[in-house]
Amino acid sequence: MKLVCAQSDLSTRLSLLSRVVPSNPSNPVLANVLLIAETDRLGLAVFDLSLGMQVWIPAQTTETGSITLPARFFNDIVSRLPNAPIEISVEDVLATLTCGSGHYQMQGIAATEFPILPELEEGRAIELSSTVVSEGFQGSLFAVSSDESKQILTGLHISTFGEGLEFAATDGHRLAIANSILDPSALPQSAQAGFAVTVPAKALRELEKLLGKQETQLSLQFDQSQVVFEFATEQGTARLSSRLLEGQYPNYNQLIPRQFERQITVERQRFISSLERVAVLAAQKNNVIKLSLDCAQQSIQISADAPQFGSGEESLPAQISGDDLDVAFNVKYLIDGLKAMTSAEIQIQLNSATSPAIINPLAGSKMTYLIMPIQIRS
Amino acid sequence: MKLVCAQSDLSTRLSLLSRVVPSNPSNPVLANVLLIAETDRLGLAVFDLSLGMQVWIPAQTTETGSITLPARFFNDIVSRLPNAPIEISVEDVLATLTCGSGHYQMQGIAATEFPILPELEEGRAIELSSTVVSEGFQGSLFAVSSDESKQILTGLHISTFGEGLEFAATDGHRLAIANSILDPSALPQSAQAGFAVTVPAKALRELEKLLGKQETQLSLQFDQSQVVFEFATEQGTARLSSRLLEGQYPNYNQLIPRQFERQITVERQRFISSLERVAVLAAQKNNVIKLSLDCAQQSIQISADAPQFGSGEESLPAQISGDDLDVAFNVKYLIDGLKAMTSAEIQIQLNSATSPAIINPLAGSKMTYLIMPIQIRS
Numbered sequence: 001m002k003l004v005c006a007q008s009d010l011s012t013r014l015s016l017l018s019r020v021v022p023s024n025p026s027n028p029v030l031a032n033v034l035l036i037a038e039t040d041r042l043g044l045a046v047f048d049l050s051l052g053m054q055v056w057i058p059a060q061t062t063e064t065g066s067i068t069l070p071a072r073f074f075n076d077i078v079s080r081l082p083n084a085p086i087e088i089s090v091e092d093v094l095a096t097l098t099c100g101s102g103h104y105q106m107q108g109i110a111a112t113e114f115p116i117l118p119e120l121e122e123g124r125a126i127e128l129s130s131t132v133v134s135e136g137f138q139g140s141l142f143a144v145s146s147d148e149s150k151q152i153l154t155g156l157h158i159s160t161f162g163e164g165l166e167f168a169a170t171d172g173h174r175l176a177i178a179n180s181i182l183d184p185s186a187l188p189q190s191a192q193a194g195f196a197v198t199v200p201a202k203a204l205r206e207l208e209k210l211l212g213k214q215e216t217q218l219s220l221q222f223d224q225s226q227v228v229f230e231f232a233t234e235q236g237t238a239r240l241s242s243r244l245l246e247g248q249y250p251n252y253n254q255l256i257p258r259q260f261e262r263q264i265t266v267e268r269q270r271f272i273s274s275l276e277r278v279a280v281l282a283a284q285k286n287n288v289i290k291l292s293l294d295c296a297q298q299s300i301q302i303s304a305d306a307p308q309f310g311s312g313e314e315s316l317p318a319q320i321s322g323d324d325l326d327v328a329f330n331v332k333y334l335i336d337g338l339k340a341m342t343s344a345e346i347q348i349q350l351n352s353a354t355s356p357a358i359i360n361p362l363a364g365s366k367m368t369y370l371i372m373p374i375q376i377r378s
Numbered sequence: 379m380k381l382v383c384a385q386s387d388l389s390t391r392l393s394l395l396s397r398v399v400p401s402n403p404s405n406p407v408l409a410n411v412l413l414i415a416e417t418d419r420l421g422l423a424v425f426d427l428s429l430g431m432q433v434w435i436p437a438q439t440t441e442t443g444s445i446t447l448p449a450r451f452f453n454d455i456v457s458r459l460p461n462a463p464i465e466i467s468v469e470d471v472l473a474t475l476t477c478g479s480g481h482y483q484m485q486g487i488a489a490t491e492f493p494i495l496p497e498l499e500e501g502r503a504i505e506l507s508s509t510v511v512s513e514g515f516q517g518s519l520f521a522v523s524s525d526e527s528k529q530i531l532t533g534l535h536i537s538t539f540g541e542g543l544e545f546a547a548t549d550g551h552r553l554a555i556a557n558s559i560l561d562p563s564a565l566p567q568s569a570q571a572g573f574a575v576t577v578p579a580k581a582l583r584e585l586e587k588l589l590g591k592q593e594t595q596l597s598l599q600f601d602q603s604q605v606v607f608e609f610a611t612e613q614g615t616a617r618l619s620s621r622l623l624e625g626q627y628p629n630y631n632q633l634i635p636r637q638f639e640r641q642i643t644v645e646r647q648r649f650i651s652s653l654e655r656v657a658v659l660a661a662q663k664n665n666v667i668k669l670s671l672d673c674a675q676q677s678i679q680i681s682a683d684a685p686q687f688g689s690g691e692e693s694l695p696a697q698i699s700g701d702d703l704d705v706a707f708n709v710k711y712l713i714d715g716l717k718a719m720t721s722a723e724i725q726i727q728l729n730s731a732t733s734p735a736i737i738n739p740l741a742g743s744k745m746t747y748l749i750m751p752i753q754i755r756s
Contacts, residue, residue: 073687076658082651094688102655106688273460277480280454309451310472310484 001065001090003037007081007099009057010042016209017046017053018075029113032068035088036111037061041235045117046071050243051203052117053210056235066111069095077104118226118241125221128165130211130231132180133218136167137208139178139340139367144201145171155245156204157252158220159196168252169201174333175252175370176340198249199227203242210240256370257356260349262322264293265362266300268346272338274302274314279331281306288374289331295320304331327353328374337369379443379468381415385459385477387435388420394587395424395431396453407491410446413466414489415439419613423495424449428621429581430495431588434613444489447473455482496604496619503599506543508589508609510558511596514545515586517556517718517745522579523549533623534582535630536598537574546630547579552711553630553748554718576627577605581620588618634748635734638727640700642671643740644678646724650716652680652692657709659684666752667709673698682709705731706754715747 017033025031025048036043042059045052067090077097078086087098090108097104137156145153150172157168164181207229211218221228228241275289282289284306292301298320303313327350338346343361350357350373359369395411403409403426414421420437423430445468455475456464465476468486475482515534523531528550535546542559585607589596599606606619653667660667662684670679676698681691705728716724721739728735728751737747 070687073658077655077690080651080655080658101694102652102690102692104655104659104688104690107686273458274480277455277458277482280451280458281482308485309448310482312455312480312482314480316479 001035001037001067002063002088003042003059003061004085004087005042005057005059007078007083007086010044010086011075011078011081013044013055013057014071014075014078016206017044017055018071019209020046020048020051020053020206021071022048027115029068029109030115031070031072032109032114033071033074034066034068034111034114036066037064037088039064043236045114047115047117049115050200051206052241053206053239054117055210055238056233058235063089065090067093067095067108068111068114069106069108073106117239118228120221120223120226120228125219126165126182128182128218128220130214130216130218132165132182134208134211135365136165136178136180137204139365140167140169140176141201141204141208142336142340143169143171143174143176143369145169147171152198152245152247152249154202155198155200155249157196157198157249160194168249170250170252173330173372174337175255175368176337177252177368177370179366179368195222196249197222197227198245198247200242200245203227203240207240210238255356256358256368257349257351259351260322260358261351262293262320262325262349264300264321264348265319265345266316266348268338268341268343268361270316271300271346272335274316275331275335275338278302278304278312278314279335281309281312282331284309286374287330287332288328288376289334290326290328290376293318293320293322293325293327295322295324325350325353327357328376329357329371330374333371337371340369341367379413379415379445380441380466381420381437381439382463382465383420383435383437385456385461385464388422388464389453389456389459391422391433391435392449392453392456394584395422395433396449397587398424398426398429398431398584399449400426405493407446407487408493409448409450410487410492411449411452412444412446412489412492414444415442415466417442421614423492425493425495427493428578429584430619431584431617432495433588433616434611436613441467443468445471445473445486446489446492447484447486451484495617496606498599498601498604498606503597504543504560506560506596506598508592508594508596510543510560512586512589513743514543514556514558515582517743518545518547518554519579519582519586520714520718521547521549521552521554521747523547525549530576530623530625530627532580533576533578533627535574535576535627538572546627548628548630551708551750552715553633553746554715555630555746555748557744557746573600574627575600575605576623576625578620578623581605581618585618588616633734634736634746635727635729637729638700638736639729640671640698640703640727642678642699642726643697643723644694644726646716646719646721646739648694649678649724650713652694653709653713653716656680656682656690656692657713659687659690660709662687664752665708665710666706666754667712668704668706668754671696671698671700671703671705673700673702703728703731705735706752707735707749708752711749715749718747719745 034045041056045054081099093108167178216231219230230239282304289304300318301315305311341361343363345362356370412423419434423432459477471486545556594609597608608617660682667682678696679693683689719739721741723740734748
């Protein structure tokens with residue numbers, strides 16, 4: 001195997017892929033990146049037995065072949081090389097990297113040891129624009145649980161919903177739902193009956209990074225146990241595969257109240273800034289802040305007490321319908337949801353100080369954020 | 379006490395001062411910042427019994443007075459306030475902060491509880507430009523020991539040297555010396571006989587931050603146990619004081635060889651980049667890299683082996699006089715010294731693989747870096 005490629009191409013891809021590589025894998029070859037030298041292109045793949053990624057970069061290959069090399073180590077060297085052509089040549093399992101006046105040798109493991117990345121039989125393929133996917137992730141991924149004991153909640157639930165796709169995440173304290181309208185022709189016959197999968201958040205965060213800011217068409221395909229995202233690049237198909245999470249995802253739609261006694265409209269950015277200041281005090285005591293709705297004044301007052309330190313309050317104008325109410329929230333959850341939105345104004349709807357509040361952006365992509373109030377002694 | 383000041387003035391100063399405040403002080407008042415409201419200005423001071431800082435910002439004071447407030451907490455709130463006037467009013471030891479539509483109350487401690495910051499009697503005052511000080515710190519502070527058991531080596535040694543000032547630091551493995559020429563009139567009579575003090579590095583790093591990029595005149599004053607740096611600002615004198623470290627600083631000048639058998643001139647930036655790449659391999663094995671001087675080829679080869687991983691080598695052109703030699707160094711120490719220099723080219727002088735090497739920049743401010751080779755089995 002022998003080829004020449006550009007340092008910038010190799011470095012940007014390796015730094016993405018080496019993030020996925022496990023630190024202490026059961027099988028040493030899983031700490032490696034698979035290199036596949038074909039005419040005019042070099043394939044790079046990593047796989048942790050759950051999440052797999054494969055990309056292609058341009059290369060001048062004089063001898064095709066394949067090998068696996070220690071991913072982090074390889075990345076550490078390549079990222080420090082000057083932006084110049086890199087020659088990679090492999091004899092048996094010893095790779096030599098030459099760039100400018102530098103020579104690096106590293107021990108690899110034969111490519112035959114590397115597990116085969118999952119590929120799906122012709123299954124349900126859905127065509128999506130990367131914008132739909134990015135907006136869906138932006139509005140939901142942040143609310144995924146990080147508690148590994150709640151396995152199913154560490155994933156993002158992706159399902160068909162009317163004529164669109166729905167991305168939902170909950171950690172038991174809050175629920176974020178982002179909806180995208182799809183061109184009906186994007187759904188293949190097999191998927192038009194509707195589907196639902198739960199994908200580990202980790203895989204989707206890597207997909208976000210792999211996509212970057214590029215606008216492209218993405219194909220989503222899945223079977224009982226795997227999901228595969230693919231998109232075309234000049235050198236070949238970039239692919240990210242992940243196992244699906246097993247188990248029943250909570251029936252979250254039933255949590256959303258359909259009628260509300262109170263409705264508040266407020267400037268999103270100003271609300272966030274005020275919350276962030278009062279959060280300094282709330283941080284001293286479980287992050288609890290109190291919102292006091294004043295219908296007569298058409299204003300919200302945000303307040304928090306920190307024993308021994310002091311207290312803080314901010315008031316801001318709002319359009320409020322319904323009676324006055326004091327209601328308490330975890331300020332971090334509140335800020336997380338508001339930051340995932342992009343609209344200038346947002347709407348809060350709620351019934352009482354002990355029932356869920358629903359926050360929606362008043363423009364832009366459709367998103368629903370449910371947050372449970374915290375019960376406080378008055 | 380009652381005043382109005384600008385959020386930006388208060389926030390930039392508070393964020394500098396609150397860094398110095400101890401986390402769990404023996405005396406709670408030391409976690410506070412002292413506020414002194416005088417006509418047209420507000421003084422802010424912190425003190426951890428070793429390091430003290432005091433600065434002034436403009437204020438419209440309607441009622442003079444003083445108080446101490448929890449420094450980090452105060453800073454956390456002020457830093458999040460909008461860039462607008464802040465009103466601070468104090469009743470007894472309860473302070474109220476008002477900014478826009480926000481109100482914050484915090485419990486303070488009476489200013490009388492705050493220890494008095496050291497002030498020196500008329501002593502030896504040396505006038506320095508901030509540029510001299512910044513260049514001196516830049517060329518030496520990085521080499522100060524972080525090992526608290528070697529107390530005296532955790533400080534920077536500042537002394538008169540001929541017609542200038544010398545800044546020296548060593549951690550036992552390397553020694554960095556930066557020299558500045560002084561206008562002879564800058565030294566008062568009392569200091570012309572020469573002096574030497576050792577100042578905790580922590581205090582000088584805070585001084586660097588306090589000075590920022592501004593060019594100003596600095597006065598350095600000290601007695602047996604304290605050093606005080608002062609500089610004028612529009613609102614009043616900014617002051618940083620620190621206790622001196624006690625004990626005899628090593629007589630480092632005797633460590634520097636006066637004659638050398640070998641001399642190498644090399645491009646600094648290219649040398650650093652090559653070292654950083656080979657350092658990836660050296661990181662697997664005590665950070666040891668080998669320099670091989672090739673006089674015939676007029677080149678240096680940098681190499682490292684990482685057992686199980688591989689090996690790396692870089693070669694770069696150099697002007698070399700003297701015989702060929704293999705010599706090993708800790709690559710981190712080598713890179714630290716080279717990065718503290720600013721010249722395009724640097725010179726390395728050495729005698730053997732077991733005696734100290736001296737590195738100097740070939741232009742710019744005068745600096746001497748001594749680094750001990752590491753003995754390797756050939």
